[in-house]
Amino acid sequence: MAHIEVKPAAGHIGAEISGADLAAPLADDEVEAIRAALHRWKVLFFREQYLDHAAHVALARRFGEPVTPGSRGSASPPDFPEVETTADRLELGGRFGMDHTEWLDRRRHTLRRGWHCDHGARIDPPAATILRAETVPPYGGDTTWANLAAAYAGLSAPLRAFADTLRAEHRLGVGYQPRAGEDAYVRHLLAHQTATVHPLVRVHPETGERLLFVNGYYLEQIRELSRTESGPLLELLLDQATRPEYTVRFRWEPGSVAFWDNRATIHLAPGDTAHLDHPRIMHRVMLAGEVPLGVDGKPSEPVTGPEPRHW
Template sequence: MATHIGAEISGVDLSGPLEDEVVDAIRSAVLRWKVVFFREQHLDHAGHLAFARRFGEPIVSPSRGDASPAEFPQVQTMVDRLELAGRYGQDRAQWRDRRRNSLLHDWHSDLTPWIDPPAATILRAEATPPYGGDTTWANLATAYAGLSEPLQRLAESLRAEHRRGVGYLPKPGPDSYLKDLQEQPVVSIHPLVRVHPETRERLLLVNPYYLERFVELSRAESRAVLDMFVDQATRPEYTVRFRWEPGSVAFWDNRATIHLGAQDREQLGSPRVLHRVMVAGDVPVGVDGTPSTAVAGRPLSES
């Protein structure tokens, strides 16, 4: 679908039993193209989970809201993120205003404050607006490879603090989200360049949604360095944009990508309902062989 990232796979029914050869072909495509897309699939929650299990062990998301099905704890239902805002007594506009301080900082990979972020995410669409609500992915391997050699060396030397709730502006008075962040902090220190455990590619693990500072850099220095690497990772030539339709499925390597959901749906009056299953991952390892370290919070594998 683009030079560096994204492929569409047709001729396969994800709701039925899949031959090992088909599973291997899908896995190879995900590793090569970082995100793959399927159209006109007819998956229910059970079928979604069964498909995900062919690629690893599904995990329970720590950010599930009331919209998610109780009988399928590994499935997270997202209705334009309203379910998470509602959990903390805020509407969507309040949540976005207090949760973000930069449009670029909406780019993210899933759950990197945890020591063992998911290896992959499989997202399926149940309902979509007639237009708007696209998602864009960026390839972190080409982002690293496209850096000059001096900046590659700088990136390889850095370790970053990934923290749940970075950038949140507390409400005046009681704030249940702030209370949750204080009572259940989740923080890990990850290398800025990790080595992919399967492809051995070097990946620029820049995640502005959760990353606020680099170890041994000041906050001012961290902001400048972070913005530089986010700009690099999100260069248009490293990205692919996908338009959702009911029955669409996106399957991406969470280790090798960051993604961005376009915030252009509020005026349409037609919600986007997506269901997410994430597959367990491992502890990132840097170029020098040093693994990430947990500062606070339990691993996702123990959730």
């Protein structure tokens, strides 16, 4: 453990880790030191880590159970079903008769739309994500994360108490603007509906922290409120979650690895690289998560979609 150095990257979230070779088997004390740093700083950054797919999966297994996504694109490695390659995202618009830019524009209806946790509409969102960079642009392409525990703690006491009592529906495809006439993506959404009523404040299963469980990508409506009441409150809470002081921004390099707690953070993928004509190839492995629990101890409620641990 003496080899591991934790250097905070921002006041509330993020730390750079040195002294660990992620391509080699980690010792038990190294695993525990990294896990403790993850609980404290929510997202960890490692530089000059040249993992292949096998080492990436092996690393993930030291911290949990990697999930096997049910649908991946042609860029993902066929021999490693746990690994997703982000270049697959560029194929998605084409599958539905749109270029990538139009597909994104129709899905992102607000400035906060891109902020999300991975697969937050599921009954059991992943516990963590490990993302490694293979090829990145010479500039641009940064990712930003926000600390949901700090965001909750930063609310006034009356608003925290109110939020503790509420639940909200998270749904895949919220806010999508359909194309005129036939729309293949609408058909896809109807065939793969995924929605869950999650607590607006969830309790972290390992640290016990209360987390403001909001995002701009999946969140539909607070169940106990009308739409006219729900909309402004969700906007306020999302603004709270993404306040600059609760965020950290990471500059990627080839060989960089980011390891984040998907329960305690939301993140924003970069939107400044499409015009650069330079590939950005990243590989992702996610760890299986549990059904969230609210402050009252009650679990999230499924609306539609896969059962826990079914991908």
